[in-house]
Amino acid sequence: MPTIIEQLAEFAADTEIRNLPDEVVSESQRILLDSLGCAVASLDDEGAQRGVGYGRYLGGAEGPASILGTGTTTSVPGAAFANAELINALDQDAVLPPGHVTPYVLPGALATAESSRGSGEKLLTAIAVAHEMSFRIGKATDYLRDIKDGVVTIPDVIGYSSTLFGAAAAIGVVKGFSQETLADALGIMGSTVPTNTQRAWMMHAPSTTIKYQLAGGMALSAVTAANLAELGHTGDREMLDDRDYGFPCFIGTSRWEPAPITAGLGRDWTFTPFQSFKPYPHCRVMHALFDALTEIVETHDIRPDEIDAIDAWGESFVLQPVWVNENIRNPRDAQFGMTHGLAMAAHRIPPGKDWQTPEAVIDPSVLELTKKATFREHPDYTAALRGNPAARRSRVEVQARGTTFTGERAYPKGSPSPDPATFMTDDELIAKFRHNVEDVLTDADADAVIEAVFDLRNVEDVTEFTKRLRPVLPS
Known part of the structure; x- marks a missing residue:
């Protein structure tokens, strides 16, 4: 054999x-x-x-x-x-x-x-x-x-x-x-x-x-x-x-x-x-919570300074030091800080590289809101995971203006799931790509890369698109 x-x-x-x-x-x-x-x-x-x-x-x-x-x-x-x-x-x-x-x-x-x-x-x-x-x-x-x-x-x-x-x-x-x-x-x-x-x-x-x-x-x-x-x-x-x-x-x-x-x-x-894709530059364990939280603050136009508390329930296995750490010194710490991530999402910063600039990570408003956020295990998380390995049962409550706003998710955006809305479409991935390369590539170069990648089987030489990944705009 x-x-x-x-x-x-x-x-x-x-x-x-x-x-x-x-x-x-x-x-x-x-x-x-x-x-x-x-x-x-x-x-x-x-x-x-x-x-x-x-x-x-x-x-x-x-x-x-x-x-x-x-x-x-x-x-x-x-x-x-x-x-x-x-x-x-x-x-x-x-x-x-x-x-x-x-x-x-x-x-x-x-x-x-x-x-x-x-x-x-x-x-x-x-x-x-x-x-x-x-x-x-x-x-x-x-x-x-x-x-x-x-x-x-x-x-x-x-x-x-x-x-x-x-x-x-x-x-x-x-x-x-x-x-x-x-x-x-x-x-x-x-x-x-x-x-x-x-x-x-x-x-x-x-x-x-x-x-x-x-x-x-x-x-x-x-x-x-x-x-x-x-x-x-x-x-x-x-x-x-x-x-x-x-x-x-x-x-x-x-x-x-x-x-x-x-x-x-x-x-x-x-x-x-x-196969999953990530809308947010942050550990995947928080993404369903970010989806729910973003919808709340955008729907109700809630400013960060109006928020009295953010309470979140999600994955149990991340109640470990690297995730519960609130000593945020740099973008690497921020990528895993659960309460810090909630504070970032509440500030409505567009997902992408802007989330991980040093200025955004240590913004006093973000750090202050981090202190008002909590994370605990969702009681239904294990049962949901047993039923589907992509399941991330999540719930978030935002206390603002004397009211409690609630959001829930079963699956994060970007993951294949029984909910077709969580699938990240080609257009959504292209939009993420364009946002990630803006201020570095020209629109023409970005277009050329997208076209080549989606026609990859007919590209004779991969340098046709890799050479377009060049910094021609000031950063």
Whole structure:
């Protein structure tokens, strides 16, 4: 029997654009457009700039791959590192179980496609393969939200390192690796994958400015694994089969259920019903509350100084230090501060990069309203989650003008759900992209990128649109 890694390698090698279902093509294009916008929006973020600086340190000031939105080029490893940091910097990038996937799996494939002047068809196939593979392997391990004895619990060890098999495979797809070389790349990836350190980050607040796991480092490790395989290194193909000494053992997962990794692989595409997009540059756990709160303050034209209290009920698993922290020092703290996020939403700042400017984050009015906000567990949250993994039962009450205004949501905007209104349409994603790139790209360049991404299978050279991601307007 072929090993799991060998089956994944066969899947990646055999996947062709003509065999991709329409919804997989569409979602892969949407992921790319959203990611490009998120990267450009992050250019002024201090954390992102550190990633850009280190990317240039890795690859120099000239090379075959671009650092998105900067107009400069560097090496493939340097661009992969910098772009991963840019995409994830404001925390408004696409989400897919096991959590964040795109900032780790896209940058290496995009930089590789640029360096070889690869086709949009190759890049599109790579994006699809990476997300499908990452979703499947993520399902085999612990979830961020596990229900045990009727209570939502967090595993002791969690993180996003499982995504890197998909990241390495995506690079191999772009380069046209054989099945054998792909298997070696995945085996090397398994041997060199970073440890899952996210639980420590969650439990220590105020948190570090490196959130989750270092996005740039994750993307760089995939570039390393793929290119070492191309150079002739061999990988451990038993890495995903060996429960005692392989990936399930050393990655720290308490659950390993590998059957979903290969069930219907190559025939059934499973990631698209779970792919979500984020309207707000803030941890996803608060988005349903932001939707309800924004509707209240806009419908009733409530000013921040009129609000006496904001009481919110939502996800139970985030009653952890990084989320309950109210010592907001920088945009990274603000991306996870629950009461701070409620205060931001109440100020009606348009969702996007404006939320994460230092001026907005430490605005005295925002900080004052943070003190008037509370967050608690919604009593129906666990039951709703058990019924649908996308469910985020949320309730918010705003006390203002002597009246209590109430709003509720079952699902956040951007997530596929039984409510069609929560789906983020192409037009809405395009609007988000335009807002993220305004004051950096011209309208003509933004139009060209949008057109190319939605016609990606017919783009002969991906540099046709990446070269349009250049800073031609003053920031």
